[in-house]
Amino acid sequence: MWHALGVDLGSTTAKAVVVAPDGSPLGSAVVQMGAVSKKGVERAIDTALDNAGLARADVARTVSTGYGRRLVEMADRSFTEISCHARGAVAMMPGVRLVIDIGGQDSKAIAIGADGLLDRFAINDRCASGTGRFFDVLARALEVEIADISDLAAASAEDAEVSGMCATFAETEVISLLAQDVAPTDIAAAVVRSVASRTIGLVAQVRKNDPVVMTGGVARNETFVAELSRQLDLPIARLDSPQIAGALGAALIARDDYLNSVPEDERTQAEWDRQRSGSPIEARHDCDGTRPHHDHGTGPHHDHGPIPVRLMPTVTRV
Numbered sequence: 001m002w003h004a005l006g007v008d009l010g011s012t013t014a015k016a017v018v019v020a021p022d023g024s025p026l027g028s029a030v031v032q033m034g035a036v037s038k039k040g041v042e043r044a045i046d047t048a049l050d051n052a053g054l055a056r057a058d059v060a061r062t063v064s065t066g067y068g069r070r071l072v073e074m075a076d077r078s079f080t081e082i083s084c085h086a087r088g089a090v091a092m093m094p095g096v097r098l099v100i101d102i103g104g105q106d107s108k109a110i111a112i113g114a115d116g117l118l119d120r121f122a123i124n125d126r127c128a129s130g131t132g133r134f135f136d137v138l139a140r141a142l143e144v145e146i147a148d149i150s151d152l153a154a155a156s157a158e159d160a161e162v163s164g165m166c167a168t169f170a171e172t173e174v175i176s177l178l179a180q181d182v183a184p185t186d187i188a189a190a191v192v193r194s195v196a197s198r199t200i201g202l203v204a205q206v207r208k209n210d211p212v213v214m215t216g217g218v219a220r221n222e223t224f225v226a227e228l229s230r231q232l233d234l235p236i237a238r239l240d241s242p243q244i245a246g247a248l249g250a251a252l253i254a255r256d257d258y259l260n261s262v263p264e265d266e267r268t269q270a271e272w273d274r275q276r277s278g279s280p281i282e283a284r285h286d287c288d289g290t291r292p293h294h295d296h297g298t299g300p301h302h303d304h305g306p307i308p309v310r311l312m313p314t315v316t317r318v
């Protein structure tokens with residue numbers, strides 16, 4: 001059986017998702033990198049395939065996305081993060097109208113039309129203050145793990161202020177607040193409020209709409225999602241694995257690309273070739289009942305309805 005692979009090489013993490021012909025995810029991985037690295041991406045691909053019990057030879061089509069998408073050697077094609085995050089978020093949460101993606105280096109607000117297709121988007125990639133980088137700087141200055149920022153901010157008792165103009169100066173600002181004996185909990189909460197208000201500015205550019213979902217690593221910060229929801233005055237759906245939305249979208253685009261470019265009889269021939277060469281074949285049903293429609297920037301694709309994405313990625317470091 002053929003499979004499709006999506007790889008999202010971001011600024012801080014490499015993510016990979018492998019899907020079956022019907023689009024259901026079979027394996028995924030998130031690899032924390034020091035900096036964009038080919039090693040990180042190779043590890044993510046192998047771990048995701050390993051989780052699915054597959055080998056590289058089982059992959060018929062690969063699409064890459066993310067900041068480092070051109071470094072993914074296995075990719076047949078590359079797509080923008082906007083296309084892939086929109087596609088992945090809609091698959092994870094059918095009916096979503098606004099996707100807020102905050103990664104390590106940029107943040108995006110993506111409006112989805114009633115037809116489930118990408119409508120408009122706004123991106124903040126020049127200033128790091130509305131991105132995960134601000135939280136990374138904060139964690140370093142407070143000497144805590146990034147995963148601890150949420151609990152720290154939730155425990156805040158008093159309002160502190162960070163000017164939040166620039167993440168580059170944030171470290172100095174945080175250190176200065178610590179020197180003034182401001183509690184780390186209050187500093188963390190101030191950064192949460194500041195990043196949330198920057199995000200509201202981004203959302204205003206595409207217009208507020210609901211349902212809303214958050215993707216990207218910062219969605220793992222529960223206190224941030226709650227604060228953003230408060231400032232937005234709308235509930236924000238949380239996904240089990242928000243960090244793999246872009247890679248899932250890339251995998252689904254790879255799947256469509258394969259279905260659109262390879263006639264059905266050749267797909268069957270490819271199956272036979274693979275069986276003869278001894279690659280593992282799984283007994284799964286092939287895609288059925290698909291109907292093509294169009295997506296800006298991603299070409300025709302097959303709508304297969306909601307995808308149950310309960311798959312928890314393996315999270316490792318290079």
Ligand code: ADP
Pocket residue numbers: 009010011012013014066102103104105106131132133135136146147148149150215216217218219220221243
């Ligand atoms: P990229 O694709 O740019 O590498 P990600 O979507 O992987 O970015 O998000 C990375 C960001 O997510 C980090 O900069 C960090 O701020 C945040 N992050 C990562 N893990 C966690 C976590 N466990 N809790 C809170 N925030 C996290």
